[in-house]
Amino acid sequence: MAETKALRAPLGLKLGNAAFLAVWIVVALFPLAWTALMSFKAPVDALSANPLRVIFGPVTWEHYKAVWITHGFYRNFLNSLLITAGVVTISLTVGTLAGYALARARSNLAFWILITALVFRALPHSVLVTGYLPPFLNSRELLMPLWDAPILGWILHLFAPVPPTLYGQPWAIILVLVSINQPFTIWMMRSFFMNVPHELDEAARVDGCTHFGAFWRVIMPVMWPGVITTGLFSFLLAYNDYLVTALLLDAQSQTMVPAISQFLNRDTRASDQIEAIAAAVSITAPLFVLVLVFQRQLVSGLTAGAVKG
Secondary structure, eight states: OHHHHHHSOOHHHHHHHHHHHHHHHHHHHHHHHHHHHHHTBOHHHHTOSOHHHHHHSOBOOHHHHIIIIISOHHHHHHHHHHHHHHHHHHHHHHHHHHHHHHHHOOSHHHHHHHHHHHHHHHSOHHHHHHHHHHHHHTHHHHHHHHHHSHHHHHHHHHHOSSOOOOTTOHHHHHHHHHHHHHHHHHHHHHHHHHTSOHHHHHHHHHTTOOHHHHIIIIIGGGTHHHHHHHHHHHHHHHHSOOHHHHHHOOGGGOOHHHHHHHHHHHOOOHHHHHHHHHHHHHHHHHHHHHHHHSHHHHHHHHHHHHHOO
């Protein structure tokens, strides 16, 4: 009993930890809570120097109505969902297969492939986008020789009379974001696969599974926390991207993040500023839902990925 009491933390330390945690939570949540509160207030209350008017002012949904209905923000939301779903699906598929192959490879080539992937991941997005911009703007002229070819051109004319333009095409943006995100996905999935014992593969092969069967039926069921964690990071990259989508998408195909700047560029009215805040809150809400739904898998995946690799 005396030893148990000795191991107990002093009351002052407990109170200090609780106070520090409370202060940290307030500091972390205050900007988000204040921004969300402003989005439901009239401009005269939201931008008032008196904080009591922001807190106790009348609630209005007019800003959200203007954002989603009047300005058609729902189209930007659908564009974001389309691009994000495509990026996550392709990145996870390729990253899972490549990560498993690199984790099980025994040659030095796997090491150099991983190093190359990390180098590309370290490059700034602006460098990659600068390289993509000229082909996107001049894609029709660059592809025209293929349409003029004798046999290949006849086949291509069956699908399109003229070469397509890449600028403003969501599927092209998906490929660009995948190319930016893929090195990180491969590296992260490889780290997770390194924590899975090789004996599981060998036992599955002894039981008659093929190499892919062992991967799909034995390895993947224990890898779902890592897959969900990697998928969430891929989602965040595509969902929050501004540079790629702002430069390579037109207004009709624009996603939510670049669309927010349009609320601030139209006029200098106070209502436009509050509408931009309402749009920002609309973008943030799905992220909270995702974290709440997958919080257990996210913590488990991050813990597993930090052990080894």
